[in-house]
Amino acid sequence: MNLSRNFGSNNNNQQMDIQNTVSSSGDTNNNLSIQNPNENSTTSAYEGNYQVNISSTNFELETITLSYTGLMRIYRLLYVADHCSSLRHEALLSSLKYIQETHFTSLYKQVFDELKKQNIPLPNDFDSSWYEKTQRNYIQKLEKLDTDLRNFRTNAIKDSIRRGHDDLGDHYLDGGDFFNAIRCYVRSRDYCVTPRHMITMCMNVIKASFYMQNWSNVLSYVSKAEQAIESLESTNKSGTTPAATTTSLANPMDVSTSNAMITSDAILASRLKVYAGIAELATKRYKLAARHFLGVTFDHCSNHFQDLISPQTLIQYVCLCSLATFERSELHRLVIMSPNMKQYLELEPSIRDILLKFYETSYSSCLGLMSHLEPILALDQYLAPHLRALYYEIRHRIIITYFLPYKNASMTTMANQLNTTTDVLEDELVNLIRSGKIKARIDSKNKILYVADTDQRWYAYQHALTITKQSEKITRALLLRSAIIKANLIVKDDSISSSSSTRSPNNNNNMNINRRHFIPNLPGNMMMDEGDLSDDAAMN
């Protein structure tokens, strides 16, 4: 059970090593903090081993199998297998089929074992020798690539060495060994000559880090790649115009690999935005995530990103993140009215409805649609951990905007509008009032919500009183302090020679805090600080 999870945690152990590799290969970027997305503990219902019931929806596995390719398809299938019992059977079988297109033997074994455990009959065309065969192939190819690389090294042709590293990395990636893949890709960095090479290297590292869910690594390489693209554009300005490169559409599968010749910069930029967006989403910066996703051009997404994200998924991400974080005007301008987003929205009418209902303030139907969609979204491996938080955030915004024009509002009507009971609503309102998001007070007896009437005059007086008290306190403290300084008193270490006893308080700024002996209990024992006063004493 829990295949996708297992996979994640296995690799988390390796993240540490990646860091070392990255830094040892001359990488000066030190802000690669280790973040384990699986351990970001919110008490969301969609964490850990939850199950989703999709009977009320028309979710089908085909949406995944048709719109995705490669590893992403396998992982998405496995995620569904983990979290939806009714589709488990089908998902496992088809993932097994797709794994056979790769060299990912360890995952194959996991899935195979799982199939056996679940007593699912294997398909007729099952190739029982695939495992051994592929393993052999994998090792052979690995050895071949390794010797190739060694040959390149002896010949010392930079570009060949770089390609050798890339090929080896690609092979590791194909076998699911992301850790080694990143290592190879990062090593190729030393042999990058042109910005184009840099971009290829960055894209490779991002891809492998992405599968490992090492989000900080993804983000840092995204910014590196963007820099490289910029420098590329500035050098290209005299030559081909950027528009010309945009139009030359490339074979989608080659975009991620090192074939720089036919890669379009615009597609690359879109792709980077997707990576960055998902990484920001995973690190809970929803607004940034939404902004990244908004920059992804529809054409690129629908034609080239089958190994990464489908336009349907992308618009789901955009919808939730923007509803949760954008202002109403921003929502209108950036999402609903955007010609680019319109294309996405046509593809996924349910999402369009949610956005429009929200904007039209028919919250009841908006929330209804959202809860209808919830099981499907819960089967998305990147969105699921944040689903609860996003839904909560959206609800809160709805309550806030709902109440905005009123002076008092009936909570019963409000609860009806928001598809909930007054008790639940009351709890939510209490939370919102406490956190200062709405200024109101609840009449629990009559179930009416009143806008808090603030008596400005009263507050001014109250404020004046507290301020005088505070400022008097501060002045008194200041008087005492100056008396202390005037008397040349300072808490210091008495065990140090008496020569320091006449120090003026002015040169106490350099406090070395270190090795401290604490003598507890008796008030009156000073805490001693060793090796502290030497230079101070010398100044006298």
Added chain:
Amino acid sequence: MATLDQFVVNIRQLTTDGKFSDLAQALSSPNVDHLTKNIQHIDSIIATFPLPEYSMCMLACLHAVVKAPNIPDFDLFLTQVDTFIQTSSAEQIYYLPQYLCEICHVITERLRKENRARVGIPILYRAIELLRREPGQLLSIHSDLYQLCLLCQWFEPALTYLETDIIDINRENGKFDVKHLLLSYYYGGMIYACIKQFDRAANFFENVITAPATATSAIAVEAYKKYVLVKLISGTIPTNHLPTYTSRNVQQTIKSLCSTQYTELFNLFNNGTLTQFDEFVNRHRDQYARDRNLGLIKQTRNAFICNSIQQLTKTFLTVSLKDLANRVQLQSTNEAEKYLIDMIENGQIFASINKKDGMVIFHGSPERFDANNMLAKLQDETEKRMQAEKQLKELERQISLSKAYIQRTQQSSPYHDRPKILN
């Protein structure tokens, strides 16, 4: 014996001549400790000094007694000191304040051990009266007095001194130990906590924590622990920011020693539930017991409930007692009612309880700030604040006129050689 006689004659002569600074020198010179050496004759020597003319000689004798390994008749000594303090001349004592302070420290220590704190309070009280030059002056005896007052729970004598803000510290000829400063504010804070003036107690503890420091005193650490609790009980909106001028050393020590058991309480107060609070306190009960803060912790729980109820007044206009009890996580509606009534009586919240339908109705503050007495109060507060400001101005003026300050600023000024040119 001859040298002792000669010494006595000498100091008598100096006294009659009125050369007090020479006399102070002679008496405090560490080379000539005739008195300590001849401690067995001290009583006969004491008899030769009538008061108040020979106050300083007498003081030296009494000091010699204290310095001796043991005091033969402590009660007799106490009466001696007491009569001395009541009859001696302040003018002479000013030359040797450290002697009297030392005597007081010894007496305090002894009385504390013998558990007779009450006896010493009048003596110390009068000693302070005698020695301080102005009401705002701090002496090391203050800390002794506060300690004794705390020990026997008799606060009035201490309070008369605590009420005056300290604006000067008697250096006691360089013998004033910073320990006494910290202790007097620490004990002062404890006294205020005992009489439930938590605001002021918090200020006192804060003074201990913020004292200039290059090393952290254990007193400061203990003070911080009490500071946290007292601050929470005082019911002001809790924040855990110490003033910016707190020594960095102290801040770090506090962080490493107190953050888990104490600083964390601030967070709990801001967004925890009563059950969480109880769990937290139970988990750290040993630590609190060791710090002797269990009493304060109990009051903190009370404050926590009051705080939660006060939060509710901000969110609700009316709420049922049952709902209120649920939200604050109290056992029963009766308990909730009890707390509500207490708080209404103390003026912490403005509410009324409707027994018929079990509703609590929260009102706004009835204070409209339009009555004369409120305006007068505001004026009072402002005046107090201006008073403090005036003292500060005066202090600044003193500094800017002081010789040392002028010299310093002259040196650092780029034109410091200008007078030469002008000459």
